[in-house]
Amino acid sequence: MDFPKARQYECKSQGNHWTPATMKSAACRAALENSSAKQAAFDNWNGYTGFAMAPHSQQDARKAVPDGMLCTGNHPEYSGFNQPRSDWTTTTLQPDSSGKVGMKYYYTARHAPSFIEFYINKKNVDPTKKALGWDDVELLKRFEIEPGDASSTHTVNVSIPSDRTGKAIIFTRWQRYDAAGEGFYNCSDVNIKTRDGSEIPDENGTGDDDQVSGWVDKGAFITTADNPAVGEQVRFRLMGGTRGDNIVDVSLAISAANVANNKWIVELGQLLNREHSNLLQIGQQTADETITFNEQQPRLNHVFLSDQSYGYAVEIVKNAETPVIVLDSYTLEPIATLSTTSGYPVTGSSKSEVNWQWKRIAGDSRIVAAPANQAKTEIRIPGGVRGGTVATFELSGTSPKGSVGKAILKVNVLAAEVIATGPVSIAADKGGQYRARANFDNNKGEVTYLWSLLKNSTEVSGGIDNRGSIKTGLPAGDYLVKVVAESSDGERKATRTSALKITASDDSDKTGDYEGWKASKTYTAGNTVTWNGVNYIARNWTRSEPGKGGDWKLHHNRVAVEWQSTMVYVMGNVVNYQGQEYKASQWISQNNVPGVSVLWKLQ
Template sequence: MNRIPFLRWMSRIVLLSPLVATSPAWSHGSMIIPESRVYNCFLNNPENPTDPACRAAKDLGGSQAFYDWNGVNQANANSNHQAVVPDGKLCSGNNPTFRGLDLARGDWQATSIAPRADGTFEFVFRGTAPHATKDWIFYVTRHGWSPTQPLRWADLFEFCRLGHVPLDGDRYRLRCPLPQLTGRHIVYTVWQRSDSTEAFYTCTDVEFTGGTNPTWTDAGPLTAQNALPVGTAISLRLFSAGGADVETTTHTLVAGQAAAADWPFFVAQTVNAQSTRARIGVIDAAGTVTPVRAANGNRVYTLASANLRHQVDIRLPDTNTPPTAVVSANPTSVTGAGDVALSGAGSSDPDGQALTFQWQIVAGAHATLTATTGAQSTLRLTAPAQDQTVTVQLTVSDGVATDSRTVAITHRKAGGGNVDYVYPAGIGNYVAGQTIVLGSDGQRYQCRPYPQGGWCNINSAYHYAPGTGTHWQDAWVRL
């Protein structure tokens, strides 16, 4: 809507009254281009607004809200905006001082805005007290939203999110791609601090002008931080708003293209020649995107009508050298039951990549591992009925290649002579005075004669396991 400059200057003169001193020092800012709802009322005579919507807001909540135009906040938001600001109270930020801003009316003064050639618009937020920023989030009302109904979160969709933006004097200049909308809408802005849980909220009434929509939307810079090896594959991936893959364009660097000042230019050339939905370079007033040969300066542009997101993937050439597995065991010979300490700590990777470890018993019985992953493990052996060799394999991986080594442990039976069973196998068939078993300690035990020998067949390792049970001597004789 058109505005009369004289009235604007008159409103500034009115603000010289002593009431200005009541504005609290802890207030922090609001949108001034385009003017937020509260800032517009502040500029149009807070004590006697000529604007009907501002007058209605004053009648409901008083004029103090206009003087406090830079304090629409929630102290404990902590990014939980929908939890602390309920439907119907978005413009006030659920702060009772500003409740007049929530009035659902169709006559709030709106500012006409239109995108630049690259599809962006520079919002300007006046920061009377700057703070460290977590994020700026921009929402806008959907098609079909009614200005005469209380504003709800469901009426909005996010169209821009920014992180740290440097302060320019007392202004934050926030460049965002504009959504493809026409007519009257509300732009809703959230400023979340990173040095506090406090957040600020702004309703801005706008009129999206018609006309030709821009072809390209500025999606962000393509910046080279350093040179890349020849053979590096750089891909521009495009995604739909829902995250589905839409298009991938890849350029592989050859000799003469790998310097930081060069590779963005050659990537841009390939994208501009092959992609139907993206361009990289510098855009002119006519909307033509041309690459520049520099580490900084090229920007990614996506098709405005497609509402796309993008990601740049950099895949270095495969020059991986496989790792070397080294395995040790201590001791390498065990008689009866015992433990063997296993270590793969001597394994290494020539490329300095972190290694993962996998242990496996590939031969032998009466053996278990306390751990199958990690650089260390323990081989736990129980007494065998016969001599054997237990073989353990270690496999190391750098995420691309693997290497394996084995270690053999000689495992001998203890006590000498033959046995009928390795305890507890065969319980129930032991003959009093005859049956000989091999205990878990590697010793041989004979079942006591009748009647004590009856305890041999009781399956209670805690009480009658030969050599280890609490009452083993009631049932067994050590040989």
């Protein structure tokens, strides 16, 4: 998150995390002291991840990232950045007359399709006293990044509620649509000003094709035809996905206490807004796009959905004759195994007394539910069942009077898959870094990744190490990077290859005037080194790598050096980017791209 700046990015930008005594921010220093990863929590500022499996909803994210860790994703080693404090550095947000603020997200790697969810802590939650949990935030906007979108930034116009001023946290989740479910989590500390009467453009651009999105009005929440009686239930379902699965399934019992004066409508609307605000909002939308629930005239409220493809249904279960059956999961996407049967628990529930029965009603007969006569069953997938195999199960609940309620579970077996990311072209003297993740990797250390580098179908010995780092000094040419992911039990295995072009080094551009930098050595202010052909001088005591952060600055390079996203630059530095030279007009923080940022002047 570039604006407002994410907490860990702000602390990283301030520098000096390798020299804690010189850190200016007490909050950043406390984050360092309370993170077991220490400086790595700063240097890996863009790696605060969590893995929410399909369909990647907030409920899936809740399983991936525990309460109290929203600011760091599933990284307890970075927990210092989850601390509730009042002295985090804040960014001032000045909403326009309609409450909109342009929030900018910068991508160090592009992932499309994906989406970004923008949240704010609820008004009754004090983030200076409590580490954020999922029930402490409310959704402001969801922004979709379409397949093929190559933008490096998006600025999204987000509406701040009119009653929100002062300190708050903007929490964002950038979620990939992929088998691994990778998402990136950030907290931005802000100070919200009152609306100032100005206007911002409908699309606040940064040079890329920015997009904006909002809630979709799908129609009336409760109509005049909906008049349940005492003893009945009102059921609300939200359906989505390619198969129209139930994403939300909520029932409300009608009693003497809520049947009069439409109290039941208020109870149901508030329940949905409280527990599922990332997917839907019940209320009326004003000109500034704020959605507020109308308690005085609840039948005037509409259903607003975060995805236009979603649908909803409201039904009255007459006299509670038909039991309402709810599943803890309506879809399963297990990963295929070679020979071992795998089991996946699914549990049904009902507020009525029922007898249970599971039954496969479609699909592959090798997939079974056992036991079949209990609410909780296990869906068993035998070894050898291939990815793409499907099955559909029905859970029925029969009341003592013979009324039957049903719920549907759909099973879609996925093939083992590994996704690799890394450069497509590197210079021979630069090397490169690849990363991989398998859709069967559950962060338990049970998956190994074996890397190899191939040229003309022959493995290059030592060309890539077991961490995915490409060796420097390799001959120019076309290569294939291969990674094999395998579970510890050998039941799941996947391979991915990626094309890599290595270009020849241009020795004429190398400066190399000083002793080479050594990772084991401590440097003090004024020390000079050469690293990757570039000359640097230390700004302060440091052990950090030149070219990363602000501890080193360029020093007496005879020609323009290649711009690095990880480098902090000072006024007068000259860099080369995409064949053109740029000069820094002032101090420039990381990830300000020449040709995009106005702080760089074309020479």
